[in-house]
Amino acid sequence: MTDDFLELAVTAARAAGALLRDRFHAPRTGVESKGSPTDMVTDADRAAEAVIKEGIRSERPDDSILGEETGEAFGSSGLRWVVDPLDGTTNFLFRIPHWAVSIACEDAEGAFVGVVYDPLRDELFSAKRGSGATLNGNPIAVSDASDLSRALVGTGFSYRAEERAAGAALLPTILPRVRDIRRAGAASLDIAWVAVGRFDGFYESGLAPWDAAAGTLIVLEAGGRTDVMPALGPSGTGLITAGPGIFDDLRDLIDRALGEANGESHRARAAR
Numbered sequence: 001m002t003d004d005f006l007e008l009a010v011t012a013a014r015a016a017g018a019l020l021r022d023r024f025h026a027p028r029t030g031v032e033s034k035g036s037p038t039d040m041v042t043d044a045d046r047a048a049e050a051v052i053k054e055g056i057r058s059e060r061p062d063d064s065i066l067g068e069e070t071g072e073a074f075g076s077s078g079l080r081w082v083v084d085p086l087d088g089t090t091n092f093l094f095r096i097p098h099w100a101v102s103i104a105c106e107d108a109e110g111a112f113v114g115v116v117y118d119p120l121r122d123e124l125f126s127a128k129r130g131s132g133a134t135l136n137g138n139p140i141a142v143s144d145a146s147d148l149s150r151a152l153v154g155t156g157f158s159y160r161a162e163e164r165a166a167g168a169a170l171l172p173t174i175l176p177r178v179r180d181i182r183r184a185g186a187a188s189l190d191i192a193w194v195a196v197g198r199f200d201g202f203y204e205s206g207l208a209p210w211d212a213a214a215g216t217l218i219v220l221e222a223g224g225r226t227d228v229m230p231a232l233g234p235s236g237t238g239l240i241t242a243g244p245g246i247f248d249d250l251r252d253l254i255d256r257a258l259g260e261a262n263g264e265s266h267r268a269r270a271a272r
Contacts, residue, residue: 002112002113002128002129002131003128005105005112005113006113006115006126006128008055008056008059008060009081009103009104009105009113009114009115009126010115010117010124010126011055012051012052012055012056012103013052013101013102013103013115013116013117013124014117014124015051015052015055016048016049016051016052016085016086016101016117017101017117017118017119018119019044019047019048019051020044020048020085020086020092020099020101020119021119021120023044023047024092024095024097024120025095042086042089042092042093044086044092045068045069045085045086045089046069046070046085048085048086048101049067049068049069049070049083049085051085052067052083052085052101052103053065053067053070053073053083056081060075060077060079060081061075062075062076062077063075063077063079063080063081063105064077064079064080064081065080065081065083066080066081066082066083066209066210067083067084067085067210068083068084068085068208068210069085078107078108079105079106079107080105080106081103081104081105081106082102082103082104082105082106082111082209082210082213082214083102083103083210084100084101084102084103084188084208084210084211085101086099086100086101087099087100087101087102087186087187087188087189087210087211088100088185088186088189090185091185091186096185097120097121098184098185098186098189099118099120099185099186099189100116100117100118100119100186100188100189100192101115101116101117101119102114102115102116102117102188102210102211102213102214102215103115103214104213104214104217106213109129110217111129111213111214111216111217112128112129112217113126113127113128113129113217114126114127114213114214114215114216114217114218115214116188116189116191116192116214116215116218118189122136123135123136124136125140125192125195125196125215125218126218127195127214127217127218127220127221127222128221129217129221130221131221132221132222133195133217133218133219133221133222135196140195140196140197140222141195141196141197141222141223142194142195142196142197142219142222142223142224142242142243142244143194143197143199143200143242143243143245143246144197144243144245145200145243145245145246146245146246147246148177148178148246148249148250148253149177149178149179150178150179151178151179151200151201151242151246151250152178152179152180152182152198152199152200153174153178153179153180153181153182153199153200153201153202153203153242153250154181154182154183154184154190154193154194154199154201154202154203155167155181155182155183155202155203155204156183156184156185156187156190156204157183157204158205158206158232158233158235160206160233160234160235162233163205163206163232163233163234163235166205166232166233166261167205167232169261170254170257170258170261171257172257172260173253173256173257173260173261174253174254174257177253178253179200182199187202187204187207187211187212187215187239188210188211188212188214188215189215190202190204190215191212191215191216191218191219191239191241192215192218192219194219194222194224194241194242194243195215195218195219195221195222195224196222197243200242200243200246201240201241201242201243201246201247201250202239202240202241202242203229203238203239203240203241203250203254204229204238204239205229205230205231205232205233205235205236205237205238206231206232206233206235206236206237206238207229207236207237207238207239212238212239216239216241219241223243223244224241224242224243224244224247225241225242225243225244225247226239226240226241227239227240227241227247227251228240229254230258240254
């Protein structure tokens with residue numbers, strides 16, 4: 001049964017990816033801002049979401065679908081699809097080849113299938129709960145890094161100015177204590193890159209459900225660990241994830257950075 005859901009997610013992701021790949025080098029249309037002047041949506045986002053929703057509804061008409069661009073359409077089955085039709089719209093607009101399609105299906109326990117598809121590289125990350133994670137059908141695993149000082153860590157920043165400033169305030173503590181930081185600009189794909197070991201870890205606050213639902217399942221099934229990244233403002237919480245060898249150290253470092261940014265010592269935060 002789970003295989004049917006995964007096959008449906010893969011088919012929908014590939015269909016949306018083909019549309020987006022065709023439009024990547026075409027003139028941009030229908031470009032508008034959403035929550036802030038720098039958070040954009042395009043006709044490509046809307047068209048890709050329509051393709052995904054049509055594909056899901058044709059097979060699963062009674063399921064709920066939560067899409068980034070159109071909100072939630074409620075169903076009666078108790079299952080919910082969580083869809084980001086184009087994660088990395090800013091990259092897409094600037095013709096930076098780092099963006100993805102993200103689709104997960106959730107039951108009462110959370111995501112049980114997840115797909116993150118990178119159309120330009122034709123890389124499809126997928127996972128089923130309890131069955132491991134794959135890249136183009138081949139099993140994948142998180143990094144075996146054990147030394148945080150040598151870890152390459154991905155991150156992201158909110159489009160809200162005050163939250164961007166709060167995220168930047170963490171860097172003076174974090175950056176000197178890792179190999180380096182990367183901000184690639186598509187959270188679902190960045191999380192999938194943790195699952196395949198291209199990043200040793202990743203953290204970002206203010207993630208929406210569609211940003212992380214599929215990627216979180218994929219990284220867990222690839223042997224990674226996750227925890228909630230505290231909120232830096234009204235956008236809410238996010239995700240910390242890494243391989244088991246550095247996860248605790250990365251989480252502690254982020255906690256220390258949060259404390260120092262707020263004028264608290266790491267010891268004082270740990271004691272609370």
